Amino acid sequence: MSQKISYNFSLPNKLDKKALFLVLGTTLYTVARAAWPIIALMFVKREFKSWYFFAVIGVIILTTFVTKLINYFYFSYQVVDDELIIKKGWLNKSTTVVKLDKIHEVNLNQKFVHKIIGLYLVNIDTAGSSSTEIEINGIDFQKALALKDVLTSSVEINPESRTISSEENDEAIIEDQSADKIKISLISLIKIGLTRNYLQTFGLLIAFSFQIIDQLQDFFYKDDASVYDDIFEASYDEYLGLVGVVLFFGLIAVVVIFNLARTLLTYYNYQINLKDKHLTASYGLTDSHIISVPANKVQMFQFQQNYFQKLMNLFEVKIKQVESNEDNKKKKGLIIPGVNHLELNTLFNVIFSNNLIDLKNGYKPHIRVLAIKIAILCIPAIISLIILYFTDSLLFSWIILPFFSLGCLLIYMGYKNEKMVFKDDFVILKSGIWDITTTYLPIDKIQKVSISQSYFQEKRQIGSLNLYTAAGIITLYYYDFNMLQRMVNEILYKIEKNKHSWM
The missing domain is CATH 4.10.860 (DNA Excision Repair, Uvrb; Chain A)
Incomplete structure (x- = not known):
């Protein structure tokens, strides 16, 4: 029988003692990231006589370490009266209070450094900020799970019940194992890794390649000669065509291999537990992540599929939640790679208590x-x-x-691929050229609706519809104006009738 460990979150809790190693590691990383160009330049020019430079580096390291150490000792968190309270700071004290019902995502992340010392970073996201509002950096796995359960629980809990034991947490894990579970196999990850994000990876590699070539030119070409001149002179005659073919297929191979490696490293051992209108996903090889998504916080359900993925019955799913800021390009939510159609329908059913809708009949934009x-x-x-x-x-x-x-x-x-369907309390938009994206927007998550129509569109009775949600804006361009008006009236009627909260 395992030893019983109680976690009382109604009292102030401190970070784990092993988090001191995180303080030291983050200090060295912060200073190294800021000073590495100067240190690299000194190594290249072999100038090590400036002892005062290393003295300054030492002072910076010491100051940074002391600052982070103070932040470590004066950081505490507790849950009182359905509120998460975070206190930090010594001279400049600050207190952050967040209502539990405003928390829409709790993530447990374990980077490589955290794996070495066996601790987790807890990210707590709420609406209204451009970045993650709260980070609790340095608690053990069992305590992190217990805290996640308290923060994501929708049941009224009194202060006396804020104590959770490790045995109860172990039982919860066992129950999760008996709940519905989706596991992305290694074969599915390989397939999705070979067939996703071609253009994005291609652009990154092109930019990276030019940077490398420019750096080589700065080191090895002192005059006006260029590394490009040597490449073209060496291959201009009879080898020009061969070199072009080799570079073309070589670049394709690099793009595919890079995509595959990134997918495997990011999403390795991907598992999703489906229980009590909650999705809990765990994945990652070098950096581990545990993400909990309450179904009632989901703003959009989106999946995409290209031609090759269609042949293999694979989808990439994006579950979007509240976007903290309109300028925040990193959407909050969950990405699930490599599910089949049955698993896709299961995910949709857990979130919305409904099955995927038939999209055979729908509206298309004006020609x-x-x-x-x-x-x-x-x-x-x-x-x-x-x-x-x-x-x-x-x-x-x-x-x-x-x-x-x-x-x-x-x-x-x-x-040809674009289509809009308005059915069963959902606005569904299908669009794309190669990667066909289907977006399900529940009507009760719509915050604002607007119709726009230019002078030229008015003559042909066409217009555009803007649907504003907490996860972003969906715009339908060049649709029949009368149909859009009927659609807006029905959306507003259903929102007023149901009176569901978008959060």
């Missing part, structure tokens, strides 16, 4: 949107022709045609 987008595409094509004309290079004008044709094809594919 005029094709003409507008193609007209916009003509602008860069005409500018390119003008430049070629004034530079006496019209001989190369044929290059514009395939790019223009490709752009028109992509515009048509985007129009």
Whole structure:
């Protein structure tokens, strides 16, 4: 029988003693990140005679360590009267109070340093901030789980019941094991890793490659010569075509391998427990994460699938919650890679108590949107022709045609794939060119609705609809205006009738 350990969160709790190693580690990391360019420059130029520089570094390390040490000793947290209270600071004291019903996500993260000493970082997110509001950095796993259960519990709990034992927590874990569980297999992760985020990874690698080449040129090319000149001179003659083919396929291979490695490292051993309208996901190889998502806090349910993933019956799911700030590009929520259609429907059912909706019948944008987008595409094509004309290079004008044709094809594919369905208290939008994204927006999560119509749209009775939610804005462009008006009236009626809270 395991030893019983009680956690009384009604009293002020301190960080774990082993968190002192985190204080030391973060101190060294902070100073090293700020001073590494100067230290690297000194190593390159072999200038180590400036003893006062190392003295300054030592003073900075000591000052940073003492500051973080004070923050460690004067940090406490407790849960009283359905409120989480965080106190920190010595001279500049601060107290943060958060209502438990305003907490929409509690994440347990374990970075590589945390894994070494066996501690967790607890991130607590609420609406109204551009970043994570509260971090409790340095508590053990059992205590972190117990705190998560208290913070995410929707049941009224009196102060006396804020004491949770490790035995109760172990029982909760055993019960979770008997609950519905979805586990993403290694094969599914490999498949999704080979078929996702091509363009994003390609752009990152291109930018990174140019930075590396520029750094090499700064080190090895002192005159006006360029590393690009050597590359082209060495491959210009009979090897130019071969080098181009090798570089093309080599870049594709690097993109695929990089995608696969990043997916496996990030989402390794992905498991989801589905219980009591809660989703608890755990994943990660080098950095471990445990994320708890209450179903009533979900703002949008989104999944995407491209051609290859469709052949393998795989989806990538994004469960979006409250976005803390409109300028915050890192959306809060949960990403689930590599689920099949049955698991996708199970996730949807746990969150919304409903099955996925048939999207065969729906509304499409007005055909005029094709003409507008193609007209916009003509602008860069005409500018390119003008430049070629004034530079006496019209001989190369044929290059514009395939790019223009490709752009028109992509515009048509985007129009063909777009569809909107309004059914069963959901607004559903399907869109995309290669990665087809389907977004489910529950009506009770809509905060504001607006219709816009320009002078030219008014003649053809078309307009655009903006749906404002806590997770962002969804806009439907160039739809039938009368249909949008009926849709807005029904949305407002259902919101007023149901009176559900968007939080």
